[in-house]
Amino acid sequence: MYYVTVLAPSQQPVTDAYLVKKLLNLKGDDGFQVNQVVVALWYIMGLWPMVYMKCWSFAGGIYALIPYFVLWKPPAPPIQDSELRIWPLNFLESKVTAAVTLGAGMAALIYGLSSGGEVWMEYIQYFRGSKFIHVMSIDFVLLSTFAPFWVHNDMTSRKWRDDYRASLWILPLLQLVPFLGPAIYLLIRLSLSESQKSPDQQLNE
DSSP, rough: OOOOIIIOOOHHHHHHHHHHHHTTTOOOOOOOOOOHHHHHHHHHHHHHHHHHHTTTTGGHHHHHHHHHHHHHHHOOOOOHHHHTTSTTTTHTOHHHHHHHHHHHHHHHHHHHHHSSSHHHHHHHHHHHHHHHHHHHHHHHHHHHHHHHHHHHHHHHHTTGGGHHHHHHHHHHEEEEEEEEHHHHHHHOOOOHHHHEEEEEEEHOO
């Protein structure tokens, strides 16, 4: 937090305020096109809460999640079936939600990565002078770095870590593919209702 508030570059406060308004569609069509990489990064940062959906302190970004990582202790308390049918768990556990998150993330990444060299050079200039872009970029890197740890926690809560073969290929995938790895995990992970069943119950179905 000290780095963010004191040491991060802040040479363009007026530009930062303008970019935020443009990204929030609070500015009309004035002919200025926001950097393609910045737009992609903005939308990816908007999707990260869907990945860290179990961490309700996400509003502060990675800086609010660090206490969660430090204090979290498995296993998580069991959840009643009735809770899974009501908001917000019915939304967060939905495979449709996971698929939309993955699809939107892929679209944003393709949009950003398909930009040319000049766009990336402009983004680097923003990164060096804009506190808004600088902090958002670092936040993305840190969230990507912590994602395998979060998935490990979630796999433990759902008792999927008991399946060594599953953890063997899932965790390396998450480490290699920022955002898309955890988003894929949301789509393929065990549901909470399935993870809370005993082996005998699973065999009888």
